[in-house]
Amino acid sequence: MKRSPLLLIFLTVFIDLLGFGIILPLLPYYAHQEPFNARPWQIGLLVASYSLMQFIFAPIWGRVSDRVGRRPIILMSLMGSTISYLIFGLAQSVALLFVSRILAGIGGANIPTAQAYIADTTSPENRAKGMGMIGAAFGLGFIFGPAVGGFLSQWGYSVPGFVASGICFTDFVLTYFLLPESLKARKPEVAPPQISRWTRLKRAFVRPRVGWLLALFFIATFSLANLEATFALIAKVRYAYTEAQTGYLFAYVGVLTALVQGGLIGPLVRRLGEPRLIVVGTLAFAVSLWLIPYCWDFWALATDLAVLAFGQGVNTPSVTSLISQYTPPDEQGSMLGVTQSLSSLARVLGPIWGGFMFNIHYQWPYLTAAMFMLVAFGLSLKVQAQARLAAGAKSAVRLP
Known part of the structure; x- marks a missing residue:
C-alpha cells in the first residue's frame, strides 16, 4: 500500500468533513444576523442544499472518474470547495450563502472517487484498511471541524470560511504536485446496463x-x-x-x-x-x-x-x-x-x-x-x- 498517495486521499476526505464541520454549527448564527436575517426554514434548506448536491453529484463524479481519471475529479472538487468557502466568507445575501453551500456540496461529492482511488492503488488484502482510512477521515473531520469553527468565530463569522478556503486550497496545491493518477490506461469495455438508484x-x-x-x-x-x-x-x-x-x-x-x-x-x-x-x-x-x-x-x-x-x-x-x-x-x-x-x-x-x-x-x-x-x-x-x-x-x- 503506497503511503503518500493514500495520505493525500485521507487528507482530502478529512478536509471535506473538516470544512463541513467548521461551517455547520456556525451557519444558523451567521445566517440569522444582518444582512441575511434568514428564517429557520431557510437555514434548513441551506443545510439540505449541501446534501442534495452530494446526492446528485457523487455518482456522477464516480462515473466521470472512470473515464477521465481520479486525479482531475479530485482536483476539481478541491478547487470547488476552495471557491465555495471563500464565497461563504464574502457573502452579503442569502442567495450567495446558497451558492456557497451548493458549490461545497458539489465539491464534497468526491467520496466515491476517493474510494475508487484506494481500490486502484491497494491490493485486495489491504483494501479494507485503505477504505477504513476514509471512515477515520470522516470521524476526525467531524470532531475537529466544529471545535475549530467555534474557536475561529470569536474573530467574526467570515473568518472560519476564509480559513476553510485556505485549507482546501493548500490541499489542492499538494494534490496537484504530489498525487499521481491511479487509473491505468485500458481498452474500452462494453459497460453493463446501468440500474438506477x-x-x-x-x-x-x-x-x-x-x-x-x-x-x-x-x-x-x-x-x-x-x-x-x-x-x-x-x-x-x-x-x-x-x-x-x-x-x-x-x-x-x-x-x-x-x-x-x-x-x-x-x-x-x-x-x-x-x-x-x-x-x-x-x-x-x-x-x-x-x-x-x-x-x-x-x-x-x-x-x-x-x-x-x-x-x-x-x-x-x-x-x-x-x-x-x-x-x-x-x-x-x-x-x-x-x-x-x-x-x-x-x-x-x-x-x-x-x-x-x-x-x-x-x-x-x-x-x-x-x-x-x-x-x-x-x-x-x-x-x-x-x-x-x-x-x-x-x-x-x-x-x-
Missing part, C-alpha cells in the same frame, strides 16, 4: 429481513440530520450558548460517538448481539431527542447528548452489520450503494423538516424526530423477532 432501492426494500433494517436506517439518519441542522438554533434560542460553546458540543458528541464505535461496539455486539443492540440504541436515541428541549442546565444537556451519542453510535454500525449479513456476498457492493443513497436522501430531507418545524417552535424538530424514532423502535422489535425466528429455525435444522 431508485430501482436498486425498490429491490432492496422487498428483500426478506433487509427492508425493515433499511427503513430503520433511513429514519435514524433523517432524525440525526434534523438534529445537526437545528441544534445550533436551539442552542442559541433555548440555551443562549455562544458559537464556540455550540461548536464544542458538536465536537463532544463526535468524540463520544467515535469512542463508542471505535471501542465499545465490539464487546457490546459479542455480549448482546446486533438485534438487541439495535433495540437499545434506537430507544436511547428516541429518548435523548425528546429531552433536548427540556434540559435545565449545561450538565443535563451534556448528559443527554452522551445518551444520544451512545444510541446513535451503537445503532448505525449494528444496522449496517445486519444488512451486510443478510446480503449475498456478490451483492455487497450494490447494497452498500443503496444504504449510501438512503443516507444521502435522509440528509437532504432531515434538515428541511427540521427547519420548517423550528419555524413553528424550537421544540418541534426534536419532538417529531423522537416520534419518528419511536416508529424505528417498533421496527427494531420486528428485526429482533425476525432474528430470533431465524436463530430458532437454524437450531431446529441442527437437531438430529
Whole structure:
C-alpha cells in the first residue's frame, strides 16, 4: 500500500468533513444576523442544499472518474470547495450563502472517487484498511471541524470560511504536485446496463429481513440530520450558548460517538448481539431527542447528548452489520450503494423538516424526530423477532 498517495486521499476526505464541520454549527448564527436575517426554514434548506448536491453529484463524479481519471475529479472538487468557502466568507445575501453551500456540496461529492482511488492503488488484502482510512477521515473531520469553527468565530463569522478556503486550497496545491493518477490506461469495455438508484432501492426494500433494517436506517439518519441542522438554533434560542460553546458540543458528541464505535461496539455486539443492540440504541436515541428541549442546565444537556451519542453510535454500525449479513456476498457492493443513497436522501430531507418545524417552535424538530424514532423502535422489535425466528429455525435444522 503506497503511503503518500493514500495520505493525500485521507487528507482530502478529512478536509471535506473538516470544512463541513467548521461551517455547520456556525451557519444558523451567521445566517440569522444582518444582512441575511434568514428564517429557520431557510437555514434548513441551506443545510439540505449541501446534501442534495452530494446526492446528485457523487455518482456522477464516480462515473466521470472512470473515464477521465481520479486525479482531475479530485482536483476539481478541491478547487470547488476552495471557491465555495471563500464565497461563504464574502457573502452579503442569502442567495450567495446558497451558492456557497451548493458549490461545497458539489465539491464534497468526491467520496466515491476517493474510494475508487484506494481500490486502484491497494491490493485486495489491504483494501479494507485503505477504505477504513476514509471512515477515520470522516470521524476526525467531524470532531475537529466544529471545535475549530467555534474557536475561529470569536474573530467574526467570515473568518472560519476564509480559513476553510485556505485549507482546501493548500490541499489542492499538494494534490496537484504530489498525487499521481491511479487509473491505468485500458481498452474500452462494453459497460453493463446501468440500474438506477431508485430501482436498486425498490429491490432492496422487498428483500426478506433487509427492508425493515433499511427503513430503520433511513429514519435514524433523517432524525440525526434534523438534529445537526437545528441544534445550533436551539442552542442559541433555548440555551443562549455562544458559537464556540455550540461548536464544542458538536465536537463532544463526535468524540463520544467515535469512542463508542471505535471501542465499545465490539464487546457490546459479542455480549448482546446486533438485534438487541439495535433495540437499545434506537430507544436511547428516541429518548435523548425528546429531552433536548427540556434540559435545565449545561450538565443535563451534556448528559443527554452522551445518551444520544451512545444510541446513535451503537445503532448505525449494528444496522449496517445486519444488512451486510443478510446480503449475498456478490451483492455487497450494490447494497452498500443503496444504504449510501438512503443516507444521502435522509440528509437532504432531515434538515428541511427540521427547519420548517423550528419555524413553528424550537421544540418541534426534536419532538417529531423522537416520534419518528419511536416508529424505528417498533421496527427494531420486528428485526429482533425476525432474528430470533431465524436463530430458532437454524437450531431446529441442527437437531438430529
